[in-house]
Amino acid sequence: MNTLNTLIDDAKNFHQPSESVIEVQRVLQICNACRYCEGFCATFQSMTRRLDFNVADVHFMANLCHNCGACLHACQYAPPNAFGVNIPQAMAKVRLETYQTYAWPKPLGNLYQKNGLALTMATSIAIILFLLSMQSASTGLFNTNLDGNFYAIYPHNTLALLFGGVFIAMLIAMSMGVREFWKNISTDPMMWSAASDATHDVLTLKNLGGGHQQGCNEADDAFSLWRKRFHHMTFYGFMLCFAATSIATIFHYVFHWEAPYAYTSLPVLLGTLGGLGLIVGPIGLLYLNLRRHPLHGDAAQKAMDRGFIASLLAISISGLLLLALRETPYMGITLCIHLGFVMGFFLMMPYGKFAHGIFRSASLLKNAIEVRMKKSVSVGAD
Amino acid sequence: MFDVIVVGGGNAALCAALTARESGASVLILESAPFEWRGGNSVHTRNLRCMHDAPQDVLVESYPEEEFWQDLLKVTGGLTNEKLARIVIRGTSTVRDWMRKHGVHFQPSLSGTLHVARTNAFFMGGGKALVNAFFRSAEQLGIEIRYEATVKEVKVQHGKFQSVVLENGEEITAKSCVLASGGFESNREWLREAWGQNENGEWPADNFLIRGTKYNRGTILKNLLDQGADQIGDVTQGHCVAIDARSPLYDGGICTRLDCVSLGIVVNQYAKRFYDEGEDFWPKRYAIWGRLVALQAGQIAYSIIDSKAIGRFMPPVFPAIKGNSISEIAQQLKLDENQLNQTVQEFNQACRAGTFDHNVLDDCYTENITPQKTHWALPIDQGPFYAYPLRPGITFTYLSLKTDETAAVFFDGKASPNLFVAGELMAGNVLGKGYTAGIGMSIGTIFGRIAGQSAADAVLQRSAA
Numbered sequence: 001m002n003t004l005n006t007l008i009d010d011a012k013n014f015h016q017p018s019e020s021v022i023e024v025q026r027v028l029q030i031c032n033a034c035r036y037c038e039g040f041c042a043t044f045q046s047m048t049r050r051l052d053f054n055v056a057d058v059h060f061m062a063n064l065c066h067n068c069g070a071c072l073h074a075c076q077y078a079p080p081n082a083f084g085v086n087i088p089q090a091m092a093k094v095r096l097e098t099y100q101t102y103a104w105p106k107p108l109g110n111l112y113q114k115n116g117l118a119l120t121m122a123t124s125i126a127i128i129l130f131l132l133s134m135q136s137a138s139t140g141l142f143n144t145n146l147d148g149n150f151y152a153i154y155p156h157n158t159l160a161l162l163f164g165g166v167f168i169a170m171l172i173a174m175s176m177g178v179r180e181f182w183k184n185i186s187t188d189p190m191m192w193s194a195a196s197d198a199t200h201d202v203l204t205l206k207n208l209g210g211g212h213q214q215g216c217n218e219a220d221d222a223f224s225l226w227r228k229r230f231h232h233m234t235f236y237g238f239m240l241c242f243a244a245t246s247i248a249t250i251f252h253y254v255f256h257w258e259a260p261y262a263y264t265s266l267p268v269l270l271g272t273l274g275g276l277g278l279i280v281g282p283i284g285l286l287y288l289n290l291r292r293h294p295l296h297g298d299a300a301q302k303a304m305d306r307g308f309i310a311s312l313l314a315i316s317i318s319g320l321l322l323l324a325l326r327e328t329p330y331m332g333i334t335l336c337i338h339l340g341f342v343m344g345f346f347l348m349m350p351y352g353k354f355a356h357g358i359f360r361s362a363s364l365l366k367n368a369i370e371v372r373m374k375k376s377v378s379v380g381a382d
Numbered sequence: 383m384f385d386v387i388v389v390g391g392g393n394a395a396l397c398a399a400l401t402a403r404e405s406g407a408s409v410l411i412l413e414s415a416p417f418e419w420r421g422g423n424s425v426h427t428r429n430l431r432c433m434h435d436a437p438q439d440v441l442v443e444s445y446p447e448e449e450f451w452q453d454l455l456k457v458t459g460g461l462t463n464e465k466l467a468r469i470v471i472r473g474t475s476t477v478r479d480w481m482r483k484h485g486v487h488f489q490p491s492l493s494g495t496l497h498v499a500r501t502n503a504f505f506m507g508g509g510k511a512l513v514n515a516f517f518r519s520a521e522q523l524g525i526e527i528r529y530e531a532t533v534k535e536v537k538v539q540h541g542k543f544q545s546v547v548l549e550n551g552e553e554i555t556a557k558s559c560v561l562a563s564g565g566f567e568s569n570r571e572w573l574r575e576a577w578g579q580n581e582n583g584e585w586p587a588d589n590f591l592i593r594g595t596k597y598n599r600g601t602i603l604k605n606l607l608d609q610g611a612d613q614i615g616d617v618t619q620g621h622c623v624a625i626d627a628r629s630p631l632y633d634g635g636i637c638t639r640l641d642c643v644s645l646g647i648v649v650n651q652y653a654k655r656f657y658d659e660g661e662d663f664w665p666k667r668y669a670i671w672g673r674l675v676a677l678q679a680g681q682i683a684y685s686i687i688d689s690k691a692i693g694r695f696m697p698p699v700f701p702a703i704k705g706n707s708i709s710e711i712a713q714q715l716k717l718d719e720n721q722l723n724q725t726v727q728e729f730n731q732a733c734r735a736g737t738f739d740h741n742v743l744d745d746c747y748t749e750n751i752t753p754q755k756t757h758w759a760l761p762i763d764q765g766p767f768y769a770y771p772l773r774p775g776i777t778f779t780y781l782s783l784k785t786d787e788t789a790a791v792f793f794d795g796k797a798s799p800n801l802f803v804a805g806e807l808m809a810g811n812v813l814g815k816g817y818t819a820g821i822g823m824s825i826g827t828i829f830g831r832i833a834g835q836s837a838a839d840a841v842l843q844r845s846a847a
Contacts, residue, residue: 033637033699036428036508039489048493051697073514074507076425077637080418082630211506212487221514 017055020093024058027085030077037071039211042201042367043091044071049370059101060185062094063356063363066207068216069296070223079295092298099355102184104176111351117307120352124314124344131336141332148260148326150335156252156259159339166346173350178358186366194368201364202357205231219291230284234312235357237277241319244271260326272323278316282309308353314341384410384526385841386834387546387556389533389602391415392422393509393823394805395562396516397830398837399525400484402560405838409525410556412546414532414563415597421513422564423594423778423806423822426635428492428509429502430827431820433475440488443500447471450501453818457669461814466829469787470812473828478503481827485515494696497665502820509823535605536561536801541793543801558800558837561791562830565779565806566600567620568592568632573776576617582679586774589681591625593775596632603781603807612784612792615810621817622672625775627682628700640770641695643671644758645740646687647729648772650678653712653721655729660747660757669817672774683772684715686726688762694740702768711767730761778822782810789833800840802833 017025028047031037038044043065050057067088077083096112103109111119135141139153151159201207208216208228215225248267251257261268286309289302318338325334348354388399391413403409413420433450434441450471454462478488487506491499505512520527535547536559545555566572573587580586607613629638644664648671650656657674661667675683686708705711712722728751736745738760748755783791785808790797805826812825 029697030637030699032697033639034508034635035492035494036505036511036636038492039487039504039506051693070507070511074511076508076510076633076635081633083637211489214487222518 021058024090025053028053040070041207056184059098062091063359065091067297070210073221102177102181104173120307120311124341127343128340142329170349188369191369194372197368198365202361230281233277234281237274240270240274275316275320282312311345384408384556386837388560390562391420393424394826394830398560398834401831401834402838403523407838411527412531413529417529425510427823429504429820430823432503433471440490445501457816457818458814467812470828474824484519486512541798558840560802560833560837562804563602564598567776567779568596569599586676586681591775592632593777614784615780615782617781619815620779621777623668624671624675624772626700627771627773637699642687643685645691648683648685651680653717658753660755676774685770687768688764705767706765711769733759733761778806780810782808788836802836804830804833
């Protein structure tokens with residue numbers, strides 16, 4: 001019976017367009033008759049390859065949209081015009097729906113609706129309190145004889161198993177979601193040559209360039225490269241931190257070099273650099289987020305955006321603090337705090353803003369395949 | 383006191399203001415619209431027709447001066463001023479670098495507009511992006527901008543500009559002035575008066591839709607003509623295209639156009655054809671269809687196509703009226719069912735078999751039928767059938783203030799020393815009738831810059847003297 005209900009739900013989602021999807025279909029019909037924004041980004045180029053837009057097309061295009069705002073400020077049909085076109089906002093609303101629709105397991109999709117600052121922080125703090133109580137019971141909170149050795153508190157194997165396990169579980173959850181998404185948006189065969197185009201678009205944030213490489217819009221119609229820069233700092237900072245952890249794991253298990261590592265060692269250097277990126281980047285993004293033009297995106301999702309930013313900041317700040325305090329009696333507490341934030345982040349990955357990267361990458365891949373296939377409708381050839 | 387007042391806030395006004403400011407004059411822009419409606423009709427534009435002797439960034443091949451001039455001569459039927467036209471044409475060959483300096487970006491021609499890839503440079507994001515860039519540049523250069531500042535009167539004494547009076551009674555003086563506040567297309571009473579009553583007792587202009595801003599009420603034009611400024615052009619001439627009858631009364635812009643006329647037949651409210659739908663490529667003909675529809679009873683017509691045409695034209699903004707038979711279409715359009723069936727039948731029987739090709743003037747034409755359809759005539763016989771209602775859509779009016787190469791306003795044949803004109807208010811000097819894509823922006827940009835320069839020169843000469 002449950003399976004049947006799920007099937008019915010699925011059918012509803014995919015064949016009975018939601019209000020947000022209907023709004024995107026409405027505005028795209030206007031945009032496709034205008035096309036002035038074609039030079040801005042891939043969303044409009046994918047639009048011109050179509051004459052009408054089914055639910056799957058809308059899900060795909062909503063995730064292709066980077067919410068740069070260029071088309072809103074350039075739009076002759078933006079409010080107060082009678083056509084009332086606001087592509088960034090319409091797309092943002094559908095994006096949230098796609099995160100929910102494709103979340104795995106499905107009931108957790110509802111977390112997106114509440115996954116704000118409070119939920120992320122509450123999860124992290126609960127974990128921190130748990131870790132602190134464990135530590136208090138075993139080695140004591142202010143143990144002075146640890147010499148920066150984290151594993152005296154939590155054995156390495158325990159940490160690796162716990163964090164690796166949760167991380168892998170969350171990766172599986174995200175893969176299941178994006179697999180479902182891909183099955184719905186793409187009927188084209190996979191094309192690996194397009195994957196390199198898509199990777200390029202992801203790594204360079206090409207679609208935040210505004211088409212003229214002067215960037216996107218923030219508070220007004222001025223173009224700015226700062227969102228792109230801050231996002232780069234955040235993304236590459238995150239990747240450096242991830243690389244640092246991975247290398248340290250290899251050090252430990254392959255070479256049997258045990259932490260703590262010197263300040264000049266590869267894991268600590270990468271982690272420090274990444275941590276700094278993860279402080280400057282999210283602070284910058286938060287600043288821009290607070291100043292964004294009110295018509296950009298979906299105001300209801302600001303809590304999710306800011307919760308994600310805060311979560312990243314909590315990880316980077318606590319991580320660098322741990323490095324600074326690792327030879328002091330505060331190491332234990334700092335370690336609990338850092339681990340708690342990391343765990344909270346991992347747990348929320350498939351059900352929060354982190355998903356935007358996964359779904360957008362999939363959409364960029366789909367777009368790259370379409371471009372390579374030179375899909376087009378031959379209209380207006382006169 | 384400001385050196386230069388610019389009345390208007392569209393492309394021509396901004397080009398004038400920026401140029402005057404670059405020459406060292408202090409400038410005040412008076413835009414009658416509020417901020418969110420600023421930019422006049424320019425926000426609906428998308429490109430600039432440009433002369434070029436070799437490929438230039440987004441422009442392919444070449445479009446020499448002589449070809450541009452011949453195109454203009456053809457569409458205006460000679461109702462143009464060669465001297466001013468050639469100033470515009472030559473100006474377009476170099477002006478884009480200046481535009482880029484003020485933040486305008488160009489893009490290759492949009493999909494579905496290949497026919498103008500050679501002649502027209504497209505603004506990235508369209509005209510509103512251009513207007514935003516110019517306003518931003520104006521602010522950075524220290525130009526003062528006032529929105530919701532509607533000028534109701536321009537005070538002129540012995541041909542010399544004195545001041546402007548706003549609707550709230552405020553009077554602002556300046557040493558010189560550029561008028562670039564658009565035509566009178568949004569002044570319903572004036573349109574009504576200009577088009578008069580037809581033989582059916584209808585007032586055709588009552589059924590016109592305005593494709594652009596509701597702020598072009600012609601107040602300045604009327605005020606200047608009342609004060610004896612020299613005029614040029616016919617009051618009924620303008621850029622008038624056939625657009626979807628379901629479009630909003632104002633600001634429908636480009637998306638309301640219909641590109642399927644040449645693929646089917648067009649009938650009036652009596653379900654009868656009235657003009658050759660396949661006379662020429664649609665981009666060369668869309669600007670005459672507004673007038674053609676305006677001349678029909680009820681100022682309404684219906685483009686009818688069959689399933690063969692689907693996918694061959696740019697997607698329209700409103701859904702088609704769909705029917706499985708011509709009778710079903712007639713019922714939905716409330717046309718005489720028998721007459722529409724007869725019209726379609728006669729048309730279908732008149733179609734001679736040929737090789738259909740929408741990219742060339744093909745050999746599918748009709749025989750022994752009036753009016754003839756000279757190209758792309760395929761029988762309308764493959765259901766379902768589709769229909770779109772058409773109404774005249776006015777883009778802008780051509781009645782203008784007469785001017786010369788300095789953009790001066792004339793009184794009794796004498797140029798004003800400090801009052802200048804740009805944009806729609808003078809476009810009729812170059813464009814007496816007809817239209818070709820992007821020419822309005824060419825005139826607005828080049829004469830906007832000339833008017834700004836003249837206004838600044840007038841100030842600088844006066845202070846030097």
